[in-house]
Amino acid sequence: MSFLELAGFRSATFIRTFDLRYDLISALVERWRLETHTFHLLCGECTVALEDVALQLGLPIYGSAVTGVSAITEPAILCYSLLRASSGDDESKFSGLKFKWLKANFEHLSVNAIEEELMCATQAYIMHIIGGVLMPDMNNNRVYLQYLPLLVDLHNVRSYSWGSAILAILYRELFWTTKPHAVDIGGCIVLLQSWALYRMPFLASVSHQPYVYPLVNR
Template identity: 70%
Template structure:
């Protein structure tokens, strides 16, 4: 938990305890307006702002911009250097880490864990939060590898505008989903 607090991801751990109401989410998606980026409700229009994201998630919004690379030259080497292990069957050009692989390799932390192992567990947990809740992929079964280099130095993680990246992803996904419905 101290490492999660250091990175400012501590409050995001509470998201796992929230039960999602998919019927309400579907209703909001139906009411999303592409041209104005707002929800059209009976009481008027409203939208999710950067301030909303900052207040609800406690993540930084006015720091360095996150501009992830879509491809990483040597993903297996990156995983091994940061996590101490790399997926064997993923091939040399994989772009994400499956949650099942992360869980199998990092679910349990030894009582005699070194400081490096605890930091690695914190990195993996943040990857879970990013890929599982904040910015999930379409299948919700993996997290993109582009976030792992941003977690290399846990003291530096808070210097990125995670809230801005999450809001941008939310808007993009709302627009994409709404376009598919039209």
Template identity: 75%
Template sequence: MATASLIKKDPYIADTVNKTVMESYRVLRGRVNGLGYSPDARLMPYLELAGFGSAALIWTFDLRYDLISALVEHWRPETHTFHLPCGECIVTLEDVALQLGLPIDGSPITGVCAIAEPAALCYGLLEASPDHDESNLSGLKFTWLKVNFEHLPDNATEEELICAARAYIMHIIRGVLMLDANNNRVHLMYLPLLTDLHNVRSYN
């Protein structure tokens, strides 16, 4: 009885999804933030090694905003779940792990946000650094990552490929996995975690 009272009585967006005329004013407008480029095929072994192989394949999106809007209509803040005719539903951490292939039971990630020598860190792990005053260098812009790591030379060394894989993982972290309102750069605090790609898979 309590569950039934949480289900709205108003007409749903879902009722009009398959009709030719749609109440467009009720459809949510979304902002898609993708990676902007697909990884070089030579990076895939390193992305797989780090556990980001599956996540690297979601660099583009094709979203149905009318269906997303219909789902949002069924969200109930009282229970933090979607109330559907078939029952309650919610996306779990396990669902995300199964879809993206990311570990959810590894070592927790902790650390500080302040990087003592950000330029040295960038040069050490990416072999490049943005031309900024080091006191203001706290993150890497997506445009900078794309310009410097999208096109690799045909004779790229293994170290260059590893650096490009680190850059792509940085892009995945902020471009797909941990979005926020300031979605044009990724914080440097994630870069030290990618020092040894063999260890990345062990993180939660």
């Protein structure tokens, strides 16, 4: 936890998960306007803002832009140099770390783990949070390797505006999901649903489900 605190990701470990209401998600997508990045509702226009990301997720919204490396020439070497474990994937197809692999290699730590092992486990855990909760794609079975170089120095991780990246990807996914051929949506959907239930509490009462704000239970 001390290393996660150092990286600025401690709050992300407390993010609640819950059953998604796909009827609500679909209704929001139908009302998304590409020109303004807002939802057009009967009561007016609204959207998920950086303030909502900060309140809901507890992640920084100021700092350097999260810009992953577009092309990694030796992904297996990068993976082993930072995580001290090899994925075993074909080098030509190695673009992400599977959640199964992360769990198998980092789920359990020895009580006598040295600092290097703790740092590797922290980096692996942050990668899992990024790919599984904060910025998942539609397959939701792996995290892109492009984020790993940003975790080289845990002291520097919190200097990035992770909240801005999460919101940008959610906007992008809403854009693609409005296309006629779209069948699913990626991005931080738990944020989208939690935002909708908090900003429009009558939706929570309709579902007869208790709602607790924010997503992070600190």
